[in-house]
Amino acid sequence: MSGDDRPTLVQQLAEFAVAARNKVPQDVTVSVRQRILDVLGLCVAATELDTSKAALAFVADQGGKPQAHAIGVGRVSAAWAAFGNGVLAHSLDYDDTHLPSILHPSASVVPAALATAERTGAPGDEVIGAVAAGLEICVRTGMAGYDREANNSTFFEHGQHATSICGAIGSAAAAALLLPGSDAKTVADAMGIAVSMASGVIEANRTGGTVKRMHCGWAAHSGVVAADLAHRGITGPPTALEGRFGFYQAWLHGHFEPAEISDGLGEHWEVPLVFFKPYPANHFTHTAVDAARALREKGIRPEDVASAHLGVATPTVRTIGEPLDIKQKPETGYQAQFSGPYAVAAGLFGGGGLAVGLEDYTDALAQDPARRELMAKVTVGGDSECDAIYPFQFPAILTVRTTDGREFVEKVLANRGGSDRPLTDAELARKFRDNAGRVLPQSAISAVEAATLTFGTAAGNTVADVMDMLRFTV
Template identity: 65%
Template sequence: MAEHTLARHLAEFAADTSYEALPREVDDSVRKRVVDVLGLCVAAHRLPTSAAIVEHVREQGGLPRATVVGGGPTRVPAPLAALANGVLAHSLDYDDTHLPSVLHPSASVVPAALAAAESTGADGRDTVRAIAVGLEVCVRLGMAGYDRESGNSTFFEHGQHATSICGALGGAVAAGLLLGLTTDGLVDVLGITASMAGGIIEANRTGGTVKRLHCGLAAQSAVTAAQLVGRGFTGPPTVLEGRFGFFEAFLHGVYDPTAITDGLGTEWAVPGIFFKPYPANHFTHTAADAAMALREQGLDPARVERLVLGVPAPVIRTIGQPIERKRAPETGYQAQFSGPYMVAAGLLGGGRGLGLGLDDFTDELARDPARRELMAKVEVVADDTATGIFPEQFPAVLTAHDIDGRVWRQEVLSNRGGPDRPLSDAELALKFRDNAAGRLSGTDIDLVMDRGLNLGALDRIQDLLRPLAELKTVAGGHHG
């Protein structure tokens, strides 16, 4: 009898979970996440890095098996489609987040699954099932590395991007299911993918666009590993808990195995994954909410003398350090990781759609003198209340002192898009339409939304992706 390792626990869960066994809320959640990811892939075409990854993938050649969003009518090998779409999905920092693991599960798992499904001719039901299982595997691996005592991810403490590391393994299980791997094969796919997983998060602090690659590389690794297992490659059955395994290599052997096994198959994390209302690092969202609330209460940005943004202590290094750089981002991308910028954006911008949109994160606005003047007045400090709630939520307490001596204060203790403050179906539809506007026709926007939200009824995944292959060029597109 095969050794009942952690990898086998996950493999048996994956193999034994049928589409029919998925709870209704899991099925519903997966379909919405697919639509959300596809909208992000479309919107990401405003970035020069998106053009670069699409061009890179198209130059590689190979058998035409899967669609790249915006990559043209000629398909590419499935691992390369997963690479490109994973990069697109994560590039705007607009993809979903699981708390408290602080993973962005869908940006790796969904592109890997869609590429594998299209390449094998899988139907929508099998694809929904594979994505659901892949997301659950990703989250549970991330939670195994969550330190409850410190309230933080050990992956992050080590400088590792848990999103792409765990996303590679979750995506590989999803791809493996769609490629028809057995339970033993799924154990092997975890064993192989663990050697392909990676990601360093220093770019969050000091710049660089490499983080945009992470989910694409994870998705590519996922599909490649599943294909290699199909050709006979194998992995160690003790890949996760072994002396030289995944948790030793990444977490120095400090992990919680019960986060993987307890309730597996009966208690699903998938429906609780947060949708993002704003295209920015999730730590910054409540700062924008607090600033927009103060603006609505009558605070005049022109009369602000000083601003104090209180946040959980562990997030300061991401959105408040080094403070000189966070107060003066050079690009829209750097602005997405700046607490001071989100305060300025909330006080000066937004007001459309979900509040703040992609047009609030351009290079021009990052360098706008009025925003720079406000950012220079923002201190980012640890707030005890916020720290006590983190990382179940990413709270913010914003205090503004105006030139008349009045003190304004706004607490935002829970994030929009999660179970406490969910985005409605109408808000998720608005997000997709905003992301696709100008690059898809109104007809194709409706078509993709309808097919995505009814994914389980599709006979072929290619029918969902075909309208996304060729996008319209938007004159003067943003590069923020």
């Protein structure tokens, strides 16, 4: 307890988490199953990346007891399995997003929970509850750093990756719930320990570098380690979040909203509201893809474009529009994922998946002369109409002038994959099958899908069963 005998924030979160371990609402249960399936598909597809191969080779070198599967490696320690799978889950920039906190909760929480559950043999209903609690905690700690006056995440303004920073705390809670005999104190201690392990800087979004792909791996790893240490008796400060030298003072100079953490906790769930990503790119670019695709459907071809301007929310310009010369000439598919001009090109050229897919973000296409010619005509800037909506959506207004003098304006003010434009069950299934199908045979894909979507039922498989279905090496 705090000095006035009221529960501290981590204590409130821990009590909530323990209650959720055995009971969550049905809509949350359905959402969690879908998110686990989404993450597994992303992990499988991401094994093809060179950065993934490097990270997984690193995991294979770490040794330790064989406790859980790192996809593409085999059984390693739970902490290193969480790291490897967390790296894979976030590497394609295809993982879910919560708004307006602007973080990706599942890519760290799910790998941490699965690794721990495989290690302990936890039943499916407890896995569902642990993932649900971890996601909710991750989101709420991120929302506490959202500045409603500035309409932006203070983490983001500081160049901090809330995804991995808050993801470490959510991962610690999820992992702690799945260790035998854990109570609210153990969960609180795990989160308090994870506060000292949380990290992430997003400069790579702007100017390059692949380190961001490691962030969710470190968050998941930190969560598993923190939970294990708490289970062995290491303690965290009870005021780890709100204290004078706590989490929010260290990261946000003490500017945060504690009510975002505690209000409605256990009654209102954010988990079902988290956006699924339809496209494998930075979420700020998705509405640009949709706007360009709408123009393509009206008959506008890439060669028809004389000039184009992509209006977006002002805080996103630094990520997808600056430095403009780099965004107009991405060298790699990874850089293209963070480019507004490339998003316009991808939408106008058209692609696979649910409109554009992984095959549309390759090094070759990033350097394709025809796409570069189009990207050179695309500028990016802040737009007041988009600013009024952001960050509850990532809107875009695309203005195109054609070579014959016509002007077209296409507005996409709500993101596909959110509650305003949800993906159907069939679309989510296609996304998983497309991702997993890059590596796995159809029989394994169907088995994983069926097993994951029945987690927590009498007929449900264990986590170990599912991970065995994903056994392959890179």
